[in-house]
Structure formats: structure tokens, C-alpha cells
Amino acid sequence: MTIDELRRQLLAFRDARDWRQFHTVRNLVMSASIEAGELLETVQWKSDAEIAALVADPAQRKHLEHECADVLMYLLLTADAAGFDLVEAAAEKLQLNEARYPVEKAKGKSTKYSDL
């Protein structure tokens, strides 16, 4: 499935239920943030070994997959409500990151504590 096809199905899902009335940009970014919290909850309290076991177990991994899915769907709905293309926006942001983190300076350093 392409992301365009996913978006079409998602907008049809929304419109069949007459939910566009609730889909303000504020409500959608709130929902994306709430779902990102649920995604974080899938690894709450877990050790590295427990997270590896989660990823290796199809049933547990499915839960992680579906929480990622919920966040993605709210991003797509936000992009629709605000009138932009999500993948194009990411391609543009990635280009900015390429310039912001030059390979020779960023290599092997986690970005938060290095002096790039």
C-alpha cells in the first residue's frame, strides 16, 4: 500500500463518520501527542532485554506497530486539515537536517550533547 492510498482510505473513514467537524488542527495535534504517549507506554519500565523480547514477539510487536500507526494517522489528518503534504514536508526537513548536522562533525555523536 502507498501512503497516498492510506490517506485516501483514512479521509474516507473520517468523512463516512462525519468527523471532520472535530478535526481542527488543535484537536489533531493534541491527538497525535496523546498517541505518542501511548507509544511511549509500550516500552515503559522495560529493560533493554525486555524491549528486545517485545520486538521479537509478534503479538507484543503488533501493539507497538499499532501505536506508531495511530500517530501516523493523526499526522496525515493534521496535514490534510492544514493543507500540506506530509511526505514532502519530511523530505524538506530532512534536507535541513543534512545541513544542520554535517557528516564530518556529527559522525558517531548523539546530537544532544555534542558541540556541532
Add this chain to the structure above:
Amino acid sequence: MTIDELRRQLLAFRDARDWRQFHTVRNLVMSASIEAGELLETVQWKSDAEIAALVADPAQRKHLEHECADVLMYLLLTADAAGFDLVEAAAEKLQLNEARYPVEKAKGKSTKYSDL
């Protein structure tokens, strides 16, 4: 640009900087959540009219677009680290939502306070 092409570029960006060592599932879902908070911050304190003005102004909207982009990129990196396809996961979750919120019951109701 397709999401597959974006993902390829994103993984190349990561690998050129030797950042895969930091990209555990825990670190990536934490980062998705942090970026979702920054996305929420784009509408913090804003009235409906101010959010409409934000969306109508290219410079302000670009900021919203890029915060959505950051979240999407961490979702793609999480999917890569955990070994699943993000768009397929969303298509599957959307099918579950179709069953969970039947049109005849969900129509015109926001999902949090209706008794579906």
C-alpha cells in the same frame, strides 16, 4: 516523493553519521514523543482564530509542517529498528478502527464521549 524514497534517504542520513548505535527502540519512541510535544507547542496558547492565521501564513505553517515531519521521521526510524512497515501497520490499524467505530453508531459523534 514516495515514502519509500523518504525512508531510504532517512536511513542513509542516519548511517552516514553512524547514528544507528543510538537508535534503540526506546530512544526512538522517546524522541517521537518529544517531537510530538514540540508539535503541540506550535498551537500552545493560540485561539481558533490565531491557529487559522498560522495555517494561512506560509512561514508559520512551515514550522507546523516541520514539527509533523520530525515525528514522522522518528516513526519511520522506529519501524526500521523494530522491523515492520509503517504504512502497512497503519492500513491494518485503520481496518481495526473501521470495525471498532461502525458508521451507524459513530456518525457525528466525537469518539471520546459517545457510547459506541
Add this chain to the structure above:
Amino acid sequence: MTIDELRRQLLAFRDARDWRQFHTVRNLVMSASIEAGELLETVQWKSDAEIAALVADPAQRKHLEHECADVLMYLLLTADAAGFDLVEAAAEKLQLNEARYPVEKAKGKSTKYSDL
């Protein structure tokens, strides 16, 4: 009840269950963030009128109260794990905010879009 008494009860709760081993600073700030997402969820999709009704209804408000409580408890546990006093930290931060947002400039403006 004072916050010192609450903290004592909370640490006793933790220690009776032998949970200190899980209470790393990382796990605690992750948990605070997850609970903040659940707090946000209490108002998800709600209109201004619906939030006013929630606050006016004891049962619904109790849910909001308990989500705030969960966040506070993780802040207190974080402060204990990192070795600082939460209320003193807030008093200090409030003093910084007093200087950062001078009354004559900040008055009547929401802080995100004003040019202070």
C-alpha cells in the same frame, strides 16, 4: 496534607513494593510524560462547553484530578531519585520567570506570540 507528608507516603509505597530498582531518572521522566499524555486525553475532542461540564461534574472531574495526581507523583519520585526538592526548584524557576516576563511587557499577552 502537606506535600512532605505525601512524599513520605509515596516513598513508603515505593519501598514496600521494592520498586526503587525500576525508578531510574529515565524511567521516571518517561512515566511523567506518559501520564501527562493521559491528562491531555481527559479533554481530547472536547469543546469549551464540554470541558466546563466536565469540571462541574464531580465524577468526571475526579478523573482529571487523578491524572494530575499521577503526574505529580512521578515528579516527586524524579526529585527523590535525582536528589532535589521539587517545591524549592519550582520557587526558583518562578523567580526566573518573574525576570523573564516583566509585568509591563507581558501584561495581557499570551507568551508564545508576543515580542517580549
Add this chain to the structure above:
Amino acid sequence: MTIDELRRQLLAFRDARDWRQFHTVRNLVMSASIEAGELLETVQWKSDAEIAALVADPAQRKHLEHECADVLMYLLLTADAAGFDLVEAAAEKLQLNEARYPVEKAKGKSTKYSDL
């Protein structure tokens, strides 16, 4: 400083700037969630050793303290806007948790993956 004194100073800070008009329950819980994301950001990408070093370094720990402080202040403002006492709410929730996680069952188990 007591939490009552902190709350009095915080409400005076708010009122001196005429900010109560922005302090709806929705805006405040959004702000608590945004600040919880910033708190999480203080440990983003950090290893266990790096977080231990952060806590041991006064300047870095101050940053962690102030992010905790920001979340606490929004919880206090939310409690004021919704008309409840934050510490009493936490004391009540802790009592519920005592019943929900009996010592004999919960001891030594992280709560997410145990079958309590």
C-alpha cells in the same frame, strides 16, 4: 517553602500579568504535556552513565529541576482553574494505588508486565 506559598506566588505571578484569560483547563493541560516533553528531552539520547553524570553535575541537574518545576506549576494552575487541591488529589490517588497494587503481589515486579 510550602506548596501553599508556592501556589500563592504562582497565582500572583499569573494575575499581575493578566494571564488568567489564557488559563483554560485545555490550555493548561496542553502546557503541562508540552513541558513534560521538555523534561523528557533532558535525558534524550543519554546512556545510563550520561544520566548519572547529569544528576551529579549541578548545572545540568538544574536544567532537569527546572523542567520538573515547569510541569508542577502547570499542574498547580490546572488545579486552580478546575477548583481542586492538587496534594489532596494525589493523596487520594495514592490510596487507590495502594489497593490496586497489593504489596504481596506487586513486590519486586515492574507494574507493566506483571500479572497482578
